[in-house]
Amino acid sequence: MSIAQLAGQPNAKRILQHALTTGKVSHAYLFSGPPGSGRLAMAEQFAKAIFCTSGTGDACGECLACRKFEHGNQPDLHIVEPDGNSIKIDQIRELQKDMAYRNSGTDRKVYIMKRAETMTLQAANSLLKFLEEPTTPVVAILLTDNGQAMLPTIRSRTQWVPFMPLSPTDMLEALLQEGHPATLARAAVHMASGMDACRAIVQQNGFAEMRNVVIQLGKDSLTRFTAAMLTAQQHVFKSELGEKPQLLLSLLYLWYRDFIQVQAGRQESVVFIDQIEFLSRHAYNRSSEGWVRCMEHTLETGKRMRAHVSPQLALEQLLIRIQEG
Secondary structure, three states: OOHHHOOOOHHHHHHHHHHHHHOOOOOEEEEEOOOOOOHHHHHHHHHHHHHOOOOOOOOOOOOHHHHHHHOOOOOOEEEEOOEOOEEOHHHHHHHHHHHHOOOOOOOOEEEEEOOHHHEOHHHHHHHHHHHHOOOOOEEEEEEEOOHHHOOHHHHOOOEEEEOOOOOHHHHHHHHHHOOOOHHHHHHHOOOOOOHHHHHHHHOOOOHHHHHHHHHHHHHHHHHOHHHHHHHHHHHHHOOHHHHOHHHHHHHHHHHHHHHHHHHOOOHHHOOOHHHHHHHHHHHHHOOHHHHHHHHHHHHHHHHHHHOOOOHHHHHHHHHHHHHHO
16 A cells, blocks of 8 residues: 555645645644544555655655554654553653664654644643754644644644545545445445445345345335335344444445435445346336435434434335325
């Protein structure tokens, strides 16, 4: 893996790759962006590229330094994360001590600090002094959900690297590269924000089975009301899937949304891509407004369930509304 192979974040890639190719790597960076935007993965690949000896402006993955990094044997990389709810001054002192030792054959030492905004005031002030007066060539990479939560004095001494929420397209590409099934990944990227959350959905027990049930339920809800009720009773509420009604509704929402995608000629955006033949055959059975109403009914059912209406009753009432149009 390298910076170029990571999903999305073209601005962050441009900043970091420019620093590497010009040899102007800053002494400190602040990676700021929402959870799931890939800050940690980018920090790791940036650190790997800093250690890389190929001189290509990114990690080559083949040199000794890259291989050591990939196997977790890079002694000049240090990770700092909160001890409990915060990063404490003793951790910064320990970091300074580690950074003071002679490098093991590399030009720089690198440390990555997770959730940097949790530093106590004493820790932040100690880090500030270290940023200004490092004892050895050091690159600091501070990760935070909210860069504005950092001390202004620290912000002013770091290069800000902004991270944006990853788009579903970027996340889908990354999940496919990781080998996840396309049918599951296409749904997950529309149900969660960030790679970690998407992976959790794809790997969730019963997700593939739930998707199959939703396909059957979605088809039956349009043409065979009695069959839809039986599908719900037999395959949802008399099984372990009945414990995840919100997951079912999220998938059912995407099912009805796919009909609008087909009507608009956006087949590449269809989630249930393996059902494209059925979706195309039935997409014009209702107007786009009709499909929007199906989506609205599904969202309303989710609200009712969260308000402690019986999931089985709420789903049965949803199926009645879908039949009525």
